[in-house]
Amino acid sequence: MTDISNTTPRSGAVTLPRLLVWLAALVLLPYGLALSQGLEIRNVYTELVTALSVAGLAAMLLQFVLAGRIGWFVRRAGLDQSMLLHRKAGQWIAALFVLHPFLIVLPRFIVAPQLAASDIWLTFTAPETATGVYAMALMAVLVLTSVFKDRLPMSYEAWRLSHGVGFAVVAVLATLHAITNGRHGVYNHWFDAMWIALCAAAVASLLDTYLWHPYRRARRPFRVAAVERASARDTLLTIEKDGDFPFDFRAGQFAWINTSGHAGNLTEHPFSIASTPRDLPRLSFVVRNLGDYTSDLAGLAPGQRVYLDGPFGDFTLEIAASQDIVLIAGGVGIGPILGLLRALRDQGCTRRVRLIYGSRNPEDVVARDEIAAAEAQMADFKATLVLENAGDGAERGLIDRMVLSRKLDADQIAKAAFYVCGPPQMTRLVVRTLKSLGVPRRHIRFEQLAF
Ligand SMILES: Cc1cc2nc3c(=O)[nH]c(=O)nc-3n(C[C@H](O)[C@H](O)[C@H](O)COP(=O)(O)OP(=O)(O)OC[C@H]3O[C@@H](n4cnc5c(N)ncnc54)[C@H](O)[C@@H]3O)c2cc1C
Structure with missing residues (x-):
């Protein structure tokens, strides 16, 4: 019998906390470089706004890499992890872009509140800030269409294309704004060169997805x-x-x-x-x-x-030699879970393996016979079917706390490797329930079938 821990290649992807540290370092790097090159420090507030603006632009340009498919980055960051971050970070970066001009004029609001409205008006209408204003407005529209994309009368493909092209325009406008308005660029032309290089890298990442990948798959x-x-x-x-x-x-x-x-x-x-x-x-x-x-x-x-x-993706078997395995699938989440179960079966896994498979109706169940046969073929495998609507030999309801606490013993909760896959809502609920039952977060891998 082969032990899967020896035969399964380890994924190169880093953990989410480590990825966050990497990204934070990259986002803060431009400001650190500016400081190291003698950027004049004025007061705490101005420095904070400068640091936020520089980090915001760096983060926006990095978003292209997060959503792209550059081989070495995807292998290390994991496409599903980086897409998740891309989606979450997008709204924060947009908020920062929209707040940026207000943060700059805020001190003047406090010193002379009666001039606040005219200050804002001048900031938004000055010819030299036009690139920034256009970038901000376009970004707000693009982020809103992303948040509400499922409710818009627009195909996913049309949304995706407009998102990519729209953000390429935002990147160019925001870079122009930084090199013509940012005070760092005024003193250090190498800083301008850095923004241009980062913007070029962002656009190159887009071209990699839309030109290089189609060429490769052809x-x-x-x-x-x-x-x-x-x-x-x-x-x-x-x-x-x-x-x-x-x-x-x-x-x-x-x-x-x-x-x-x-x-x-x-x-x-x-x-x-x-x-x-x-x-x-x-x-x-x-x-x-x-x-x-x-x-x-x-x-x-x-x-x-x-x-x-x-x-x-990194929804793959990486299990310590002694770990039991619990596979949890909801609906079409059975696809990758079947892939894992078949791999365990083919490799002659001797560990305790459990499958909890939730589906709406009996007729929606996939590979029922194959799963039943695996119970006989594998050393220690049992499957539990959980149906929302009645069905023979199945638990009734959803994969909830009651089902999980009934099906898992203390040893599994403490030590087993959990693989959860299904629609986003189901996946989130199951992961939350597992954690509340005491399963350590590092023992849970999940894949929600949506970006
Ligand atoms: C990592 C991952 C793995 C997946 N694995 C499976 C699987 O094994 N089996 C399965 O049935 N489904 C899977 N999905 C979901 C599947 O991609 C979508 O259901 C499908 O793209 C919907 O297309 P549609 O036009 O039929 O439906 P629509 O009704 O147009 O879309 C339904 C949902 O899918 C999303 N979607 C639509 N088109 C795309 C696209 N081109 N790229 C990304 N998302 C899109 C939309 O945001 C929408 O919320 C997976 C999704 C992801 C992210």
Whole structure:
């Protein structure tokens, strides 16, 4: 029997706290450099505003890298982790951009409140601040459309393109503003050069996603091998390599799928790989028919050309030698969880493995027979099905505190490795419940099927 802890390659991705420290250091670096080059220190308030402005611009430019797919960065930061940070940081950076002019004139408000309105008006209408005002306004619009994208009459692809192009314009405008208005640039031209270089790197990251990746995937085509029904609401899409090129992945990772037939087409959707590396050159995906794209996938014909960008993600097996494993899936979250279960089965895992699988209806359950067979094939594996609506041999309800505390013993809570995957709301709820039951955060890995 092979011990998975020896056979599974370790992921290169850093932990979230470490990633945050890296990013904070990068964001503060420009201000540190300015200080080291003799930036004149005036008073605490002005310095704070300067530091915030410089850090805000650096953070905004770094957002391009966080949302991009630059290989070495993604391998270290993890695409899902960096996308999560990108989304969370975006709103804070936008708030900082909007506050920036007000923070600059705030002291004047206090000294001469009667001049406040005219001061603000002058700040916003002065020709030299135009680049900053346009950047701020465009950024506010782009962030609002991101927050409310699911409610706008706009396709995801149109939103994504406008988001990328719009922010490239914001980056250029904000950089122009920094080098023409920022007091640091006035004294040190190398500081201007640094902003221009950072802006160029940000735009290059965008081009990497929109030009280099399509070019690369054009050279690694796949074709549809089979399209089957996985459940009443899910399709099982199987594709296979259409050529001799290297493609490696770890069970549980995901890839962007482009089924348009053109590698350059920007319509691509992320799906988790439900198969294991052993199944290569074939890959399979469980796809829930949620919207236009996912429903259309069921109509793909065998032989049809498909392009793949990936693999990405860190929802992979990295388990200490003695750890039990608890897999928790909600709905279509069963896709990557099946990938992990199949990898454990194929590797002859001897550890205690438990699967808690929640679904709405009995007819939505995916791979029911395969999961039942794994109970007989694996040394110590048991599955619990939790159905919202009635079903034979299943728990009734949601994967909540009651179910989890009934199914997990003290040893599992203290030591097991937990893998949770499902829609965002379910994932958040289960992770919170596990933590409240006493599962250490470092033992929980989760994947929410949305960016
Ligand atoms: C890392 C990851 C892994 C995923 N794995 C799976 C999986 O194994 N099986 C599965 O069924 N689903 C998976 N998803 C979700 C899947 O990508 C979306 O359900 C799908 O893209 C929806 O497209 P639609 O046009 O059919 O639905 P829509 O109704 O248009 O969209 C539904 C939701 O999906 C989001 N979405 C739409 N298009 C995209 C896109 N191009 N890129 C990113 N998000 C988009 C939208 O924000 C929206 O909230 C995964 C998502 C992520 C982020």
